[in-house]
Amino acid sequence: MVGGDGERLPGVVDDAAEDDRIVCHVDMDCFYASCERLREPRLRGEPVVVGMGYESGEPHGAVATASYEARAYGVESAQPISQALERLPRKAAAREDPALDPSEAGHYRPVDLEYYREIAAEIKEILHECADRVREVSVDEAYLDVTDRTAWEVVDDRPLAEGYARHVKERIGREVGVPASVGVAPTMSAAKVASDHDKPDGLVVVEPGDVRDFFEPLPVEAVHGVGPVTARKLGEMGVETAGDLAAADPDAIRDRFGERGRTLHDRARGRDDREVRPTGRPKSLSRESAFTEATAAADRQRETIAGLAADVADRAEGKGALYRTIGIKAVTPPYDVHTRERSLPGPVADAALVREVTLDLLTEFAGDPVRKLGVRVSNLQFEAAEQARLDGWGDEATGTRTGTETDDAPRQSSTDGQSSLADFDRQE
DNA sequence: TCTGGGGTCCTAGGACCC
DNA sequence: TCTGGGGTCCTAGGACCC
Numbered sequence: 001m002v003g004g005d006g007e008r009l010p011g012v013v014d015d016a017a018e019d020d021r022i023v024c025h026v027d028m029d030c031f032y033a034s035c036e037r038l039r040e041p042r043l044r045g046e047p048v049v050v051g052m053g054y055e056s057g058e059p060h061g062a063v064a065t066a067s068y069e070a071r072a073y074g075v076e077s078a079q080p081i082s083q084a085l086e087r088l089p090r091k092a093a094a095r096e097d098p099a100l101d102p103s104e105a106g107h108y109r110p111v112d113l114e115y116y117r118e119i120a121a122e123i124k125e126i127l128h129e130c131a132d133r134v135r136e137v138s139v140d141e142a143y144l145d146v147t148d149r150t151a152w153e154v155v156d157d158r159p160l161a162e163g164y165a166r167h168v169k170e171r172i173g174r175e176v177g178v179p180a181s182v183g184v185a186p187t188m189s190a191a192k193v194a195s196d197h198d199k200p201d202g203l204v205v206v207e208p209g210d211v212r213d214f215f216e217p218l219p220v221e222a223v224h225g226v227g228p229v230t231a232r233k234l235g236e237m238g239v240e241t242a243g244d245l246a247a248a249d250p251d252a253i254r255d256r257f258g259e260r261g262r263t264l265h266d267r268a269r270g271r272d273d274r275e276v277r278p279t280g281r282p283k284s285l286s287r288e289s290a291f292t293e294a295t296a297a298a299d300r301q302r303e304t305i306a307g308l309a310a311d312v313a314d315r316a317e318g319k320g321a322l323y324r325t326i327g328i329k330a331v332t333p334p335y336d337v338h339t340r341e342r343s344l345p346g347p348v349a350d351a352a353l354v355r356e357v358t359l360d361l362l363t364e365f366a367g368d369p370v371r372k373l374g375v376r377v378s379n380l381q382f383e384a385a386e387q388a389r390l391d392g393w394g395d396e397a398t399g400t401r402t403g404t405e406t407d408d409a410p411r412q413s414s415t416d417g418q419s420s421l422a423d424f425d426r427q428e
Numbered sequence: 429t430c431t432g433g434g435g436t437c438c439t440a441g442g443a444c445c446c
Numbered sequence: 447t448c449t450g451g452g453g454t455c456c457t458a459g460g461a462c463c464c
Contacts (some may be wrong), residue, residue, distance in 0.1 A: 075456070079462090138463085138464050139461090224462095224463085225461090225463085226462090227461060227462045228462090229461060230459090230461075325456090325457095327457095329462080339458060340457085341456085341457065341458085343455085343456065343457085
């Protein structure tokens, strides 16, 4: 969406855009698969499926990331590996089975998060060099505020910001060796949608003043924050596109969806005043695990909960986190999610207590078949020493805010956006 | 698409307090 | 005894995101 600038007077350089921010959204393309290709270059150009819970040769697990070549066969994120294998057999299997065509087969690899994090660290180093403020959303995604590094000014028919974004993208490609899609816009939400608009290997620029036109023809699900449920409800109201949403009566939207509705309506109109702010510390820590089949066996359930409780407590300790609330999640067939939690009088870090409380909460589901169990601690507080050290970093005066570990102390921001430590590639 | 794991934010009712 | 309005905390569930 470069160009399309009818408003600016010839010879007038950029006055109108002076206070427009420049936000980049950088989104790695099928990141896990790209990482696998990095260490195994023969996978380039081949269908690659990275599965979690997948072990070489086994049919269990779920698709974490599929390369675009694999997606062409109908392999998608979150799909069971067994289903992916039906659409795209394993290379090795295809070579042994005369009924299969090895050229119509793919490479399956288990998730190796440690390795992906190493690659992500290299990318993030570049991002922090390219921007004063970076918000890391997940291993493979970040927002950059580059307002002070470039401009919307149009030179040779292109905004300078486009060249800058290209520079960021090319550095990642050249120095790390993985492809990225980049969106550039005056707001976070528009930048996000822009990076998504031409994947993979895309670069989409939405200039100030063009945001609403950019959104207008897109399906309403393209708006960040509109999922299947909201899209369906909006559809019932005759709202199919982002343009429809922008044009809809704000009161009607708000009546139906509350405060969130107003936010979505604003975004469809190109309004989003969230600032790019470094990722804060986590608000909860959890771990969950699914049974291959729903089980009502009390000993298996208790064993699972105890294991998860130990993991979570361990992770919290590693992060120096104290917690005041301990909870469990139990998913019963067909897929009913139940949560139970208990708050303590004060913050603790106590593995034995996590175990005790979660096992006690589990008794409510005694005799029920469950297909998945989870343990969560929340109401986190970080240890005093840690707190002081980190607070020292976020010194506004010296401008040394470093991003990753900077505190997220509440400021005037209305919504804080989503921040997740998710490891999954987006579903497309 | 019957469903993997780790997060965030919002809403709504009830308890409790002043 | 009847009843007001406001605030906070806690819990459970829901929607969404990657």
